[in-house]
Amino acid sequence: MQPSTMLRSPVCILGRVALHGVLACALAFGLVPGAEAQTQTVGTVQSEILVLDPDRLFAESLVGQRLTEQYQNARTALIAANRELEAELRAEEQALTDSRKTMGAAAFRAQADGFDARVRSIRSENERKARDLERGRELAPLSLMRVAEPVLVQVMRDTGGKIILDNRQVLLRADAIDITDLAIARVDAVIGDGATMDDGTVPIPDPAQSQSTDSVDAQSGPAE
Secondary structure, three states: OOOOOHHHOOEEEOOOOOOOOOOOEEEOOOOOOOHHHHHOOOOOOOOOEEEEOHHHHHHHOHHHHHHHHHHHHHHHHHHHHHHHHHHHHHHHHHHHHHHHHHOOHHHHHHHHHHHHHHHHHHHHHHHHHHHHHHHHHHHHHHHHHHHHHHHHHHHHHHHOOOEEEEHHHOOOOOOEEEOHHHHHHHHHHHOOOOOOOOOOOOOOOOHHHHHHOOOOOOOOOOOO
16 A cells, blocks of 8 residues: 555554554654644544554444445355355256166266366365455455554544554553544545445455355265
8 A cells, every 4th residue: 555645744653553453653753833733623632642442443434334244245145156056066966866877887987076076176166265255354454444544643643642552452541532433433534435445455355256156065065
C-alpha cells in the first residue's frame, strides 16, 4: 500500500497493524504548528493515550459488516455447490456399480480408476477453495485496518493522541480514552461499506467463482 499524503506528515505509524498485535500510532516530532488550536475545535475528548477495540470496529462498521456478509454468502454458495456435485457423483458411482455386471473386469477397473482419480481431484480442489475462503475471512479484519489507517491517524490528531493501543493488549489502563465509537463513526463516514473500493483490499473470494469450478464435500468418494 502506497503511503498516503497524511502518513508523510509528522505523524507516523510506529507499528504495523496485525491480527494479534498492537496498533500503535505516534507523533514522531510533536504536533505540527497550529495543530493544538485545531484539535480544540473538534469537540472530541483530548488524551495522549487512546485505546481501540479492533473487534468492535470490524463487527460494527459498515465495511466490516459487508465483508462478513460477503464471506457468509461465499460459504453458503460453496456448500450448495458441494452438495449438488456430491449428489451427481453418487449417481455416477451407482451407475458404475450397476454396469459391473455387464462389463469385463479390465474395462470396469479402468472406469473405476478413472472415477477414483476424478473424485480425488475434485476433493483436493474443494479443500483448496475452503482454505482460500477461510484465509480470506481471517485477512478481512487486517484489510479493514489498512484502509482505515488514515482515518485513525486523523482521529489521533483530532483527539491530541500520541499513541493508539489495541485494547486486547492492555491489562490495566488509566487516563486512556476509548475511541472505538468515534472510529466506527469516522470509518462509516469516510469509507462507508467499502463496496466501491477497487484496490484489492477485500480478500473474500467471489461466490460466483466458487460455483463455477467443480467441488465436492471431503466426505464424498468412490465405492470400493
